Amino acid sequence: MSDLVDMTPTNCVHWRDCIQKTKAPQCLGCSGYREAKPSESKFINKSEHKFTDISSESERVYVFPDAQVTIDEPLKLHVSESGGHRLYNSDGKSFYIPPKWIAIIWTSKENEPNFVK
Numbered sequence: 822m823s824d825l826v827d828m829t830p831t832n833c834v835h836w837r838d839c840i841q842k843t844k845a846p847q848c849l850g851c852s853g854y855r856e857a858k859p860s861e862s863k864f865i866n867k868s869e870h871k872f873t874d875i876s877s878e879s880e881r882v883y884v885f886p887d888a889q890v891t892i893d894e895p896l897k898l899h900v901s902e903s904g905g906h907r908l909y910n911s912d913g914k915s916f917y918i919p920p921k922w923i924a925i926i927w928t929s930k931e932n933e934p935n936f937v938k
Contacts, residue, residue, distance in 0.1 A: 864897060864909055872897040872909070877933035881908070884924040892916055895927075 866872060875881070876896045883890045883906075894911035901907070904920030929935045 863913060866897075870899040870901070870907060872899045872907075873938050875908075875937060877929055877937055878927045879930045880928045882926040883918050883922040884926065885922055890916075890918060 864872075874896070875898045876894075878895050879893070881892045881895045883892075892908055892910055895908050896911055897909040899907040906916075906918040906920075908916040908918065910916070
């Protein structure tokens with residue numbers, strides 16, 4: 822596989838998988854070839870809550886006075902009128918964060934927007 826390194830697009834981190842799965846002569850930047858993680862396709866919302874896509878984040882940390890909660894690869898976010906946050910991540914886990922946090926820290930994925938809403 823080392824002979825394929827020159828074909829790696831700068832915006833693709835999945836280039837080996839793309840080439841192996843599609844048998845394409847080079848990576849096509851994952852356009853339509855990257856398989857969704859199972860949890861991405863299993864998000865089911867039967868509530869009236871509207872969720873925002875925050876999949877551009879690699880990590881989100883809620884800071885409380887005596888603790889912090891880290892959510893890896895968050896995908897969806899709903900902010901309730903009370904200020905509570907409902908989140909869904911790429912592992913298929915759902916979270917509720919009460920509005921008592923004092924700060925939120927997030928890290929955007931490479932080449933993704935820092936703010937989406």
